[in-house]
Amino acid sequence: MKTLVWVEHDGSAVKDATLAAVTAASKLGEVHLLVAGAGVDGVASAAAAIAGVATVHVADNAAFANALPENLAPMIVDLMGSHDAFVVPATTTGKNVAPRVAALLDVMQISEILSVEGPKTFTRPIYAGNAIATVESSDSKLVLTVRGTAFEKAATTGGSASIEAVSAGGDAGLSSFVGSEIAASERPELTSAKIIVSGGRALGSSEAFEATITPLADKLGAGLGASRAAVDAGYVPNDYQVGQTGKIVAPEVYFAIGISGAIQHLAGMKDSKTIVAINKDEDAPIFQIADYGLVADLFTAVPELTAKI
Amino acid sequence: MKILVPVKRVLDYNVKPRVKADGTGVDLANVKMSMNPFDEIAVEEAIRLKEKGVATEVIVASIGPAKAQETLRTALAMGADRAILVQTDDEVEPLAIAKILKAIVDGETPSLVILGKQAIDGDNNQTGQMLAALTGYAQGTFASAVNVDGDSVNVTREVDGGLETVKLKLPAIVTTDLRLNEPRYASLPNIMKAKSKPLENKTPADYGVDTALRVKTVKVSEPAVRSAGIKVADVDELVAKLKAIGVHS
Ligand SMILES: Cc1cc2nc3c(=O)[nH]c(=O)nc-3n(C[C@H](O)[C@H](O)[C@H](O)COP(=O)(O)OP(=O)(O)OC[C@H]3O[C@@H](n4cnc5c(N)ncnc54)[C@H](O)[C@@H]3O)c2cc1C
Numbered sequence: 083m084k085t086l087v088w089v090e091h092d093g094s095a096v097k098d099a100t101l102a103a104v105t106a107a108s109k110l111g112e113v114h115l116l117v118a119g120a121g122v123d124g125v126a127s128a129a130a131a132i133a134g135v136a137t138v139h140v141a142d143n144a145a146f147a148n149a150l151p152e153n154l155a156p157m158i159v160d161l162m163g164s165h166d167a168f169v170v171p172a173t174t175t176g177k178n179v180a181p182r183v184a185a186l187l188d189v190m191q192i193s194e195i196l197s198v199e200g201p202k203t204f205t206r207p208i209y210a211g212n213a214i215a216t217v218e219s220s221d222s223k224l225v226l227t228v229r230g231t232a233f234e235k236a237a238t239t240g241g242s243a244s245i246e247a248v249s250a251g252g253d254a255g256l257s258s259f260v261g262s263e264i265a266a267s268e269r270p271e272l273t274s275a276k277i278i279v280s281g282g283r284a285l286g287s288s289e290a291f292e293a294t295i296t297p298l299a300d301k302l303g304a305g306l307g308a309s310r311a312a313v314d315a316g317y318v319p320n321d322y323q324v325g326q327t328g329k330i331v332a333p334e335v336y337f338a339i340g341i342s343g344a345i346q347h348l349a350g351m352k353d354s355k356t357i358v359a360i361n362k363d364e365d366a367p368i369f370q371i372a373d374y375g376l377v378a379d380l381f382t383a384v385p386e387l388t389a390k391i
Numbered sequence: 392m393k394i395l396v397p398v399k400r401v402l403d404y405n406v407k408p409r410v411k412a413d414g415t416g417v418d419l420a421n422v423k424m425s426m427n428p429f430d431e432i433a434v435e436e437a438i439r440l441k442e443k444g445v446a447t448e449v450i451v452a453s454i455g456p457a458k459a460q461e462t463l464r465t466a467l468a469m470g471a472d473r474a475i476l477v478q479t480d481d482e483v484e485p486l487a488i489a490k491i492l493k494a495i496v497d498g499e500t501p502s503l504v505i506l507g508k509q510a511i512d513g514d515n516n517q518t519g520q521m522l523a524a525l526t527g528y529a530q531g532t533f534a535s536a537v538n539v540d541g542d543s544v545n546v547t548r549e550v551d552g553g554l555e556t557v558k559l560k561l562p563a564i565v566t567t568d569l570r571l572n573e574p575r576y577a578s579l580p581n582i583m584k585a586k587s588k589p590l591e592n593k594t595p596a597d598y599g600v601d602t603a604l605r606v607k608t609v610k611v612s613e614p615a616v617r618s619a620g621i622k623v624a625d626v627d628e629l630v631a632k633l634k635a636i637g638v639h640s
Pocket residue numbers: 281282283284308309310311312323324325326327328329339340341342343344345346347350360361362363366378379380381404428429511
């Protein structure tokens with residue numbers, strides 16, 4: 083089987099989520115990559131160095147600059163003529179593009195796979211991860227999105243794939259990119275951070291979040307996360323949200339501070355290696371999954387922890 | 392302009408799903424079912440566009456069992472004008488849902504279709520993007536703001552690094568994220584009024600769509616359970632535990 087993996091990148095570097103998708107694809111067959119964008123030579127060379135990759139297809143075109151699915155999908159459908167599976171990291175960009183390709187191929191996509199059980203058989207979470215379905219496709223081609231936390235990352239060195247230019251494609255004339263508000267941050271990205279410190283509704287304000295949660299994250303070199311309640315209340319930006327409908331994370335250590343532990347939140351972090359919970363309510367559901375629980379007022383406990391760690 | 396809002400009846404988000412002992416699925420007998428929360432946000436957005444004078448009619452559609460009528464009535468009580476129930480007791484996958492919706496779009500020619508970004512039962516996050524592919528329309532997924540401007544719509548999207556805005560030619564497909572709006576509750580008079588709003592009954596066959604499953608569920612099982620650890624007495628004990636696993640500044 084020949085797989086085509088969508089390379090998630092920021093214009094210069096390959097994003098980590100891609101590396102998990104490469105591992106998933108390698109369980110199915112030969113791994114080919116697609117680097118689409120404008121001025122992506124650097125990304126293409128980085129992609130060619132990923133271990134185990136046979137070919138990198140490079141679609142360099144101004145119309146692909148902002149990953150608009152209307153422009154990308156027809157080009158990908160074209161490439162899928164010579165591939166059997168389209169394998170995509172389950173990031174917001176991946177989730178935007180993959181189903182559009184699947185429908186054009188008349189394939190039923192399998193979302194957020196957790197494992198490859200056979201050539202057409204996969205496991206995936208349903209109901210916020212409260213159940214795991216084993217599913218088998220009967221379509222002639224596969225379109226899969228891959229949950230990044232469920233697969234090892236492929237090595238970024240050791241490969242020497244050939245690079246081939248894709249000439250197809252252009253502007254479909256349906257959509258255009260207006261702008262973005264992407265906060266530049268020195269902090270590790272949530273989905274690849276080793277430690278994550280998350281705060282919930284209990285923080286009460288963005289000032290309190292900044293004064294209480296941020297210093298602990300700074301001291302540990304950790305990523306910052308939040309519950310939906312904290313995001314909805316405007317304490318932190320939307321991309322901090324961890325959960326069923328936010329980011330799925332599995333760091334070495336996850337701190338849930340002033341977070342009750344709703345199933346939608348647990349869905350995004352319960353595969354963390356060690357979970358630490360600080361909550362003043364000893365019956366908070368978060369304690370049912372925490373390795374270390376501290377029943378305390380976060381406004382005194384967290385500064386003390388930050389000072390002592 | 393017309394707006395179409397597809398809504399799905401799902402297990403209420405407050406109910407903890409239980410896997411059936413025979414491994415065939417999640418137990419839906421005698422549990423509370425509700426409108427998919429993202430679809431409530433979609434209905435709300437459509438109604439607001441009507442209240443602003445941007446839209447003239449809001450049509451809601453659901454593919455599902457007879458009981459999905461209740462979900463449609465809820466949308467009508469919120470303020471939608473009429474409903475279409477595409478009735479089937481079979482499980483229908485996003486691809487087939489998108490095909491049925493495509494047929495509805497062909498008949499109704501809405502300028503905007505607003506869907507949820509994902510149904511919280513299957514967590515597929517596919518239908519809107521698939522409908523966009525089948526109709527050949529532009530798509531604005533994970534929307535946190537929707538602004539119609541003449542023959543186009545600006546959609547602000549919640550993406551991994553923050554927010555981005557795209558401009559889409561109408562007609563277009565939008566899927567909602569959590570921050571788009573806060574859905575209203577239907578008032579009692581509106582719930583009464585909704586009972587007499589038009590609800591059309593259809594079947595997948597009326598639209599010529601084959602709903603045979605492409606992806607078969609082999610089994611459904613419980614996830615690995617994570618057992619509770621220990622409660623530490625104070626910050627000092629927590630610091631000691633963390634140091635023991637290599638966490639320190
Ligand atoms: C469709 C849908 C999707 C959703 N997706 C997500 C998602 O992706 N991620 C997500 O997180 N949620 C999601 N939710 C929301 C989820 O159901 C919960 O509402 C949310 O997680 C609650 O956030 P919280 O724990 O911060 O707030 P709360 O549940 O209000 O908990 C606050 C906690 O803080 C504790 N506390 C209060 N004061 C203090 C103090 N001084 N010191 C210590 N502890 C204190 C309280 O005891 C309580 O346990 C979703 C909901 C829906 C309907």
